[in-house]
Amino acid sequence: MDSAPRSAKGRRTRARLIDAGKTVFERDGFLQARISDIAAEADVSHGSFYHYFESKESLFREVAEDxxxxxxxxxxxxxxxxxxxxxxxxxxxxxxxxxxxxxxxxxxxxxxxxxxxxxxxxxxxxxxxxxxxxxxxxxxxxxxxxxxxxxxxxxxxxxxxxxxxxxxxxxxxxxxxxxxxxxxxxxxxxxxxxxxxxxxxxxxxxxxxxxxxxxxxxxxxxxxx
CATH class of the missing domain: 1.10.357.10 (Tetracycline Repressor, domain 2)
Incomplete structure (x- = not known):
């Protein structure tokens, strides 16, 4: 279960990942989208992605909800x-x-x-x-x-x-x-x-x-x- 970040900086980073995910999913589709590409689009490290989302699937679910x-x-x-x-x-x-x-x-x-x-x-x-x-x-x-x-x-x-x-x-x-x-x-x-x-x-x-x-x-x- 993804947990919401407590700090303002964490919330901003998480929001950037959601926006970046949407961009990459639109461009590449779900199956071809890679976490490394989403992290790069959000300007965060690959490892940082997992501080905010368990998987590509959990990020996509949040994009879909929004x-x-x-x-x-x-x-x-x-x-x-x-x-x-x-x-x-x-x-x-x-x-x-x-x-x-x-x-x-x-x-x-x-x-x-x-x-x-x-x-x-x-x-x-x-x-x-x-x-x-x-x-x-x-x-x-x-x-x-x-x-x-x-x-x-x-x-x-x-x-x-x-x-x-x-x-x-x-x-x-x-x-x-x-x-x-x-x-x-x-x-x-x-x-x-x-x-x-x-x-x-x-x-x-x-x-x-x-x-x-x-x-x-x-x-x-x-x-x-």
């Missing part, structure tokens, strides 16, 4: 957007935040995706990320149902799993598999799908294609039986 946390932090969403009365705009901001974060971390996410297929500890990092994001999404859907804005028939756990998985897989196809999409259009389309799935409306206008054809606005709390 990256996965950034993907779902939503720290770039302005406070006024988080508290807007329009739930569709909140969903749009969250979708954009996730895609932009994934794009910026695409090189290391490619490696994390690969390693998670055969390394249980890294796979658990991904599972924990999904659980945290799923819990947050469930709570949001439940609030929308309580406010009469989302279809009350929806099971929040099923919806969170399905919609969260959709966005995560789309990001993987977009930024790792190389599928050709436009970022702004991707945000719009994912948001429409989310809104339709939950039965939401945007400024009184339904996102459902069938309801949108109606000449009269459909109240947010009205659902077909």
């Amino acid at each position: 990256v996965e946390a950034r993907l779902i932090s939503m720290s770039d969403i302005p406070p006024d957007t988080e508290h807007t009365s329009d739930p569709v705009e909140r969903i749009r901001a969250a979708n954009r935040s996730y895609l932009v974060a994934y794009k910026s971390e695409a090189r290391i996410m490619r490696v994390i995706e690969e390693v998670s297929r055969y390394n249980d500890e890294v796979r658990q990092v991904r599972i924990q990320r999904d659980k945290r994001l799923g819990a947050r999404t469930e709570a949001s859907i439940r609030r929308l149902q309580t406010d009469g804005l989302a279809d009350p028939r929806i099971d929040t756990s099923y919806a969170a799993e399905a919609l969260g998985g959709m966005v995560a897989r789309f990001a993987e196809n977009f930024f790792i598999a190389g599928h050709k999409f436009d970022l702004d259009k991707a945000v719009d389309q994912l948001t429409i799908i989310w809104a339709n799935a939950l039965g939401l409306t945007h400024n009184g206008v339904s996102h459902s294609p069938l309801k949108a054809q109606s000449p009269r606005p459909v109240p947010p709390a009205t659902f077909s039986s």
